[in-house]
Amino acid sequence: MTERRRKFYAWGFEDQSATPEEMKPVLDTWHRTFAVDSFDVTAAPTLDTIDMPESKITRFPEAIKDICRTDRYERALHSYGRSFLDSAKMFRGDFRNAPDVVAYPRNEEDVRALIDWAGDIGAAVIPFGGGSSVVGGVNPEINGTYAGVVTIDMWYLNKILEFDPVSRSARVQAGVYGPDLETQLKTHNVTLRHYPQSFELSTLGGWIATRAAGHYATHGTYIDDYVENIRMVSPSGISESRRLPASGAGPSPDRYVMGTEGSVGIITEAWIRVLSRIKYKASKTVTFAEYDQGVEAVRAISQSGLYPANCRLIDALEAKLTGAFDGSRPILVLGYESSHYPVNQLMDLTVDLCREFGGTPVDEKEQGRNSVAGQWRNAFIRGPYYREHMTSRGICRETFETAVCWNNFKELHSSVIETVNAAIKRVTGRAGTVTCRFTHVYPNGPAPYFTFHCLPDRERMGEQCMEIKIAAYDAVMKAGGTITHHHAVGRLHMPWYEKQRPAPIGAAFTAAKKSLDPRSIMNPGVIISEQRGSA
Numbered sequence: 001m002t003e004r005r006r007k008f009y010a011w012g013f014e015d016q017s018a019t020p021e022e023m024k025p026v027l028d029t030w031h032r033t034f035a036v037d038s039f040d041v042t043a044a045p046t047l048d049t050i051d052m053p054e055s056k057i058t059r060f061p062e063a064i065k066d067i068c069r070t071d072r073y074e075r076a077l078h079s080y081g082r083s084f085l086d087s088a089k090m091f092r093g094d095f096r097n098a099p100d101v102v103a104y105p106r107n108e109e110d111v112r113a114l115i116d117w118a119g120d121i122g123a124a125v126i127p128f129g130g131g132s133s134v135v136g137g138v139n140p141e142i143n144g145t146y147a148g149v150v151t152i153d154m155w156y157l158n159k160i161l162e163f164d165p166v167s168r169s170a171r172v173q174a175g176v177y178g179p180d181l182e183t184q185l186k187t188h189n190v191t192l193r194h195y196p197q198s199f200e201l202s203t204l205g206g207w208i209a210t211r212a213a214g215h216y217a218t219h220g221t222y223i224d225d226y227v228e229n230i231r232m233v234s235p236s237g238i239s240e241s242r243r244l245p246a247s248g249a250g251p252s253p254d255r256y257v258m259g260t261e262g263s264v265g266i267i268t269e270a271w272i273r274v275l276s277r278i279k280y281k282a283s284k285t286v287t288f289a290e291y292d293q294g295v296e297a298v299r300a301i302s303q304s305g306l307y308p309a310n311c312r313l314i315d316a317l318e319a320k321l322t323g324a325f326d327g328s329r330p331i332l333v334l335g336y337e338s339s340h341y342p343v344n345q346l347m348d349l350t351v352d353l354c355r356e357f358g359g360t361p362v363d364e365k366e367q368g369r370n371s372v373a374g375q376w377r378n379a380f381i382r383g384p385y386y387r388e389h390m391t392s393r394g395i396c397r398e399t400f401e402t403a404v405c406w407n408n409f410k411e412l413h414s415s416v417i418e419t420v421n422a423a424i425k426r427v428t429g430r431a432g433t434v435t436c437r438f439t440h441v442y443p444n445g446p447a448p449y450f451t452f453h454c455l456p457d458r459e460r461m462g463e464q465c466m467e468i469k470i471a472a473y474d475a476v477m478k479a480g481g482t483i484t485h486h487h488a489v490g491r492l493h494m495p496w497y498e499k500q501r502p503a504p505i506g507a508a509f510t511a512a513k514k515s516l517d518p519r520s521i522m523n524p525g526v527i528i529s530e531q532r533g534s535a
């Protein structure tokens with residue numbers, strides 16, 4: 001049904017892959033780090049060999065039969081998100097949880113018809129944007145009693161429907177992918193500049209449903225900050241909030257829908273605030289002798305009234321492993337951007353502040369892609385394409401992230417690094433790596449993002465990775481962090497999310513779900529753990 005096919009087991013489209021030349025320095029790093037000469041390569045899964053049961057749903061009403069697919073490719077493509085845990089299962093050929101049907105609505109009427117039909121036959125519905133979830137948000141791993149799973153892929157709802165140049169806002173369909181959205185906005189000479197790392201293969205609807213965070217390290221970090229209204233089809237009808245710049249009228253309907261992750265309905269459209277195109281940019285990299293100096297400098301920046309677009313403190317090991325710096329020092333990548341005024345002075349003030357904490361600006365001989373920031377950025381953008389090459393060689397690369405108030409940061413950082421290093425050693429029998437960077441910073445605390453690499457047992461890669469993640473999540477929560485700053489809840493984070501969420505609010509959300517989704521068919525197990533027949 002899709003013209004250019006996405007890879008069913010990895011990041012990207014079938015015509016895209018990291019080249020051997022590109023992978024060589026990456027794999028050399030891991031040969032050196034793990035002190036191994038070579039890695040055995042497991043072949044990528046193929047549609048003929050994967051383990052997938054027959055679809056349980058084979059009959060379709062006339063009105064939707066042309067948009068429903070049950071072939072192996074479509075069901076495989078919609079079986080997983082894109083975490084390492086997903087990748088490990090895909091490389092094992094385990095597609096036993098494939099959805100029974102994948103539907104491609106052409107318009108909102110189709111979305112309504114599909115939800116009604118799924119409700120009538122007692123099937124679960126999983127909304128699907130780009131499928132870039134790293135928390136099992138689109139995985140049909142469902143415990144309740146359902147007649148099957150219908151995944152609804154929003155691929156064809158991908159247009160800007162209206163543009164309001166006076167308010168500088170656009171009405172956009174939810175299934176539009178990041179690059180396509182920017183291309184369409186460009187025709188109006190505006191931009192959204194919401195760049196999560198998954199930008200290429202994630203959608204506006206997915207961003208809103210998961211409360212995604214983009215590249216802005218300060219100020220408008222979340223998509224929430226750009227949403228003017230939301231239109232959603234739920235099993236009990238259409239809900240559309242008013243288009244307003246702000247409203248103090250009670251609890252915000254948009255704030256409720258954002259973060260529901262498909263558990264109460266499918267977002268079909270939203271009005272979003274957009275920006276004039278960026279004219280001015282500045283970037284600089286600063287290094288520190290000690291990590292704590294960098295932390296204090298970032299705290300000072302976050303509380304100074306300066307709001308850099310980029311403010312990523314990357315620890316020395318991560319800077320080394322990504323090829324950005326030599327590993328002797330942590331680096332702070334700073335950036336400013338504006339549509340309206342030059343930003344060099346803001347950058348100078350920020351660098352001066354860093355100097356007060358022992359920071360030294362890198363004297364860049366190289367510019368652009370070859371600069372320190374450019375090298376790091378390239379590893380960041382291309383990283384998703386490396387995963388299949390890592391998994392096939394048995395290398396586990398996984399991430400988790402949080403946010404914590406400054407007063408708890410140091411304790412959280414040291415206990416998480418120590419816990420995860422120990423867990424890697426205990427679970428896999430050999431040392432691995434754990435690194436940290438700040439993705440976003442607020443005046444009252446940072447959002448630290450951890451990456452770990454290890455060499456698990458080839459037969460139990462997913463299970464061993466999960467054991468390490470459980471230790472990490474427990475340590476994060478114990479040290480006062482949130483289970484997620486921007487990766488959402490999905491199925492993976494539910495146990496910790498339920499601990500974090502106040503019980504009376506949990507009960508209120510359950511009641512809201514019952515009202516919007518009385519037959520409990522929408523993304524069962526996500527946000528609300530109760531499922532049909534499981535209560």
Ligand SMILES: Cc1cc2nc3c(=O)[nH]c(=O)nc-3n(C[C@H](O)[C@H](O)[C@H](O)COP(=O)(O)OP(=O)(O)OC[C@H]3O[C@@H](n4cnc5c(N)ncnc54)[C@H](O)[C@@H]3O)c2cc1C
Nearest residue numbers: 129130131132133137196197198203205206212213262267
């Ligand atoms: C390599 C990589 C990098 C990432 N980087 C970031 C990052 O920088 N920032 C960040 O915030 N996240 C990041 N993520 C996580 C992920 O990209 C985000 O959660 C993203 O918002 C998901 O969008 P999607 O369109 O792919 O949604 P999906 O993965 O398709 O869906 C995510 C959830 O939203 C629901 N959903 C999707 N569309 C709709 C809709 N129209 N209506 C209702 N529910 C819907 C799904 O049911 C699911 O529960 C990253 C993931 C990967 C793999």
